[in-house]
Amino acid sequence: xxxxxxxxxxxxxxxxxxxxxxxxxxxxxxxxxxxxxxxxxxxxxxxxxxxxxxxxxxxxxxxxxxxxxxxxxxxxxxxxxxxxxxxxxxxxxxxxxxxxxxxxxxxxxxxxxxxxxxxxxxxxxxxxxxxxxxxxxxxxxxxxxxxxxxxxxxxxxxx
Amino acid sequence: xxxxxxxxxxxxxxxxxxxxxxxxxxxxxxxxxxxxxxxxxxxxxxxxxxxxxxxxxxxxxxxxxxxxxxxxxxxxxxxxxxxxxxxxxxxxxxxxxxxxxxxxxxxxxxxxxxxxxxxxxxxxxxxxxxxxxxxxxxxxxxxxxxxxxxxxxxxxxxxxxxxxxxxxxxxx
Numbered sequence: 001x002x003x004x005x006x007x008x009x010x011x012x013x014x015x016x017x018x019x020x021x022x023x024x025x026x027x028x029x030x031x032x033x034x035x036x037x038x039x040x041x042x043x044x045x046x047x048x049x050x051x052x053x054x055x056x057x058x059x060x061x062x063x064x065x066x067x068x069x070x071x072x073x074x075x076x077x078x079x080x081x082x083x084x085x086x087x088x089x090x091x092x093x094x095x096x097x098x099x100x101x102x103x104x105x106x107x108x109x110x111x112x113x114x115x116x117x118x119x120x121x122x123x124x125x126x127x128x129x130x131x132x133x134x135x136x137x138x139x140x141x142x143x144x145x146x147x148x149x150x151x152x153x154x155x156x157x158x159x
Numbered sequence: 160x161x162x163x164x165x166x167x168x169x170x171x172x173x174x175x176x177x178x179x180x181x182x183x184x185x186x187x188x189x190x191x192x193x194x195x196x197x198x199x200x201x202x203x204x205x206x207x208x209x210x211x212x213x214x215x216x217x218x219x220x221x222x223x224x225x226x227x228x229x230x231x232x233x234x235x236x237x238x239x240x241x242x243x244x245x246x247x248x249x250x251x252x253x254x255x256x257x258x259x260x261x262x263x264x265x266x267x268x269x270x271x272x273x274x275x276x277x278x279x280x281x282x283x284x285x286x287x288x289x290x291x292x293x294x295x296x297x298x299x300x301x302x303x304x305x306x307x308x309x310x311x312x313x314x315x316x317x318x319x320x321x322x323x324x325x326x327x328x329x330x331x
Contacts, residue, residue: 009292009295025202025203025204025286025288026203026204026287026288026289026291026292027288027289027292028285028286028288028289028290028291028292028293028296029292029293029296029297030292030293030296049292049295049296050296054300097289097293098293099283099285099289099290099293100209100211100281100283100290100293100294101281106293106296106297107293110296134285134289135285135286135288135289135290135293136286136289137203137204137286150204152206152284152285152286158245159208159228159231159232159235159245159248159249159284
């Protein structure tokens with residue numbers, strides 16, 4: 001029986017159990033990044049809030065997934081520690097929406113930063129659902145290595 | 160964070176807007192860290208009407224008001240009669256949000272002997288967590304957060320909302 005493992009704002013989580021699902025509820029301008037392996041059921045996820053860590057940022061161990069430039073190297077290292085070599089890694093990314101008009105710049109910057117970081121470490125993006133103006137909930141099924149993305153259904157957006 | 164108008168004082172202001180007596184009560188007031196926020200107004204995936212304003216002068220004050228969908232409908236019924244179209248209900252929420260948020264910003268300005276000019280409110284219908292996390296991402300480091308659960312009693316209806324006041328540079 002699968003059960004969801006929730007990834008909160010700025011968190012990084014690792015799942016080694018194929019029965020698990022990694023979930024992020026109510027993604028807006030943030031971007032969910034999942035690294036997985038086509039031949040095993042290990043998955044690492046980060047809930048990225050901002051594109052780049054400020055120079056003044058001190059890593060206190062809290063919110064290691066907050067910034068794209070720190071989250072992705074950490075995901076790679078977590079997968080390596082779990083025994084998955086970098087050459088086998090694939091990525092799925094979701095989010096970066098402009099839920100309120102003014103947040104569009106941050107959503108776009110998050111998407112771009114995540115793409116650049118993944119490109120820099122040589123991990124291909126195999127699945128993605130990014131941009132737009134609607135919030136999303138995403139569930140990554142570790143066994144099937146597949147994304148399930150939900151937005152509010154039309155009856156719920158009608159007041 | 161000390162700022163924040165007394166919700167009870169907003170009753171007469173909203174009564175003028177709604178045309179019926181309004182009693183406002185505060186259900187809870189919490190100072191929070193940013194990471195605690197996405198589930199503040201209920202499950203992050205729940206649909207809500209969100210109304211957002213900030214200070215036009217860029218002094219770091221932001222206000223987000225979230226109405227769960229059933230409460231937004233109840234507010235629409237109260238202001239417009241039952242069965243009003245979604246866009247009209249969104250306008251009604253924006254109007255009420257503008258009054259409430261304006262009052263809070265005014266109170267904050269009085270405390271700081273400064274001037275805070277609210278922007279035109281923007282609104283949307285979406286997952287509560289998506290809206291909150293998007294506003295957070297737009298908030299500078301060092302922002303402190305005060306949340307208030309409020310409930311309006313008017314014409315035998317109870318309408319709940321969560322008000323989130325974000326302010327830069329004040330330690331909680």
